[in-house]
Amino acid sequence: MTTTTATEDLPVVVIGAGPIGLAAAAHLTDRGLPFVVLEAGEDVGTAVSQWAHIRTFTPWQYIADPTAEKLLAPTGWTRPTTPVPPTGAELVEHYLRPLGGLFAEHMRFGERVVAVSRDGMDKTRSIGRSERPFVVRVERHDGVVGQLRARAVIDASGTWSGRNPLGGAGLPAVGEEEAAPFLVGPLPDVLDRGRDRFAGRRTLVVGAGHSAANTLLNLARLSAEAPGTEIVWAIRGTSPAKVYGGAEADELAARGRLGADLRTLVESGALRLVTGFATTALEPTADTVTVVGETPDGEVRIAGVHNVAAATGFRPDLAILSEVRLDLDPGLEAPRALGPLIDPAFHSCGTVPPHGHRDLAQPEEGLYIVGMKSYGRAPTFLITTGNEQVRSVVAALAGDRAAADEVQLVLPETGVCSVNAAGQDTGAGGCCGTPTGVDGLEVPAEAHRARPDGVPAQGFTTGVAGGGAVALLALTDVTPTGDAGSCGSGGCCS
């Protein structure tokens, strides 16, 4: 038996049992390929469970992977028919857990991947490299370290555990580590699980995206019930308008309930808004922390803070991939080919074209980064896109090039990021409330390129040429210098 044959007999290792890791498992099952899913947590959807109390913007039909549905059908499972998007908890309960149950014998919980490499070869060695199996090193909860060999690795480990630091330069603010006891994560459950910690106390929310908006609104609900609950919101920008959506402009008649509710909250004076704030230091004392930042008007000190919710976005953990060969966008830390297609300066989720194994492939043959992690630091990832990523990747691993090359994302004209809690389309252009676009933006051609293989770029249409970026340009009356193309029904950025 040759080394190559031996490698082909090995399992594909999937890192992470979130929505995309499990969708990969479904496709591997469907293709009859041996596989193992390694999950650091004790259950499927460990990361999603951290935001169990948050309602997604995506209806069920765009969450459930079609192949997963096919495999689940014989068990009597049916996709929930409600048009109301699920919460994180519902996503785990009604989809991820039944799906994970199908592959119970392939799942290994409590096993954190700490490194990936090639069997007997460090990163510098090239000859015969692709014929060597991968080695995947895992650390179990009890501290025992083990290793397994794999024919391919699909890294679907997400970015949840990689919160961006508070510091304005992408580095931790001075004292951030020492202030850890006051940090409550990006999306604390202030109304239920964490209620006692927030009721009657002062919480600072830092960040200007969907996560910040959710936490601010929940804190406002809490303050109505628990007197003395104080809310401070600090943002880097000079205005929170991008988080509200385009409510003031005709071009963006609605930006979703979340933004509108947040605007009402801010205008009611129920919270203190600090704009132009770049965090520089955290100064903890016994009971509270003072958060210090630079603003255009000089230093501002936000004192007496009991909790800091850092809704500052996420970044991928690349340390586990440091011994394999990667080719990443230098800014976003996404696979290089994907970078221009997902750059949040130019794209909302509505305009990210579908992409598969070609855009996700790494110089390390057989290694793919998929799911939330494949977007690196870009916040616009959608489960629908990830389902298509793993369909294509697994088809490639199975040797079915035709299926692998055919990107099949079929999306409705209205954005799946923009359905409110009542199941109504809000027509929102940005992804999950994520602000997109910058003033004076020059849209690079590669951000709107046709697919390399000639497949036209299709994505969630936002009804606005060029998606969120151009929508905001309309607001700021700046004409993009690149050709954003025309946005017709079903396709943008082509």
Ligand SMILES: Cc1cc2nc3c(=O)[nH]c(=O)nc-3n(C[C@H](O)[C@H](O)[C@H](O)COP(=O)(O)OP(=O)(O)OC[C@H]3O[C@@H](n4cnc5c(N)ncnc54)[C@H](O)[C@@H]3O)c2cc1C
């Ligand atoms: C609050 C919030 C709301 C969102 N709303 C939407 C929405 O409306 N629509 C939408 O399409 N998307 C939404 N997303 C974005 C995205 O689709 C989700 O984050 C989704 O869970 C990503 O799936 P994933 O499988 O890529 O990663 P994750 O769900 O993060 O799963 C990764 C898994 O890998 C495990 N893991 C991590 N590191 C390791 C390791 N080293 N070894 C082993 N296991 C590891 C984790 O424990 C986790 O279980 C939202 C995200 C957030 C945070």
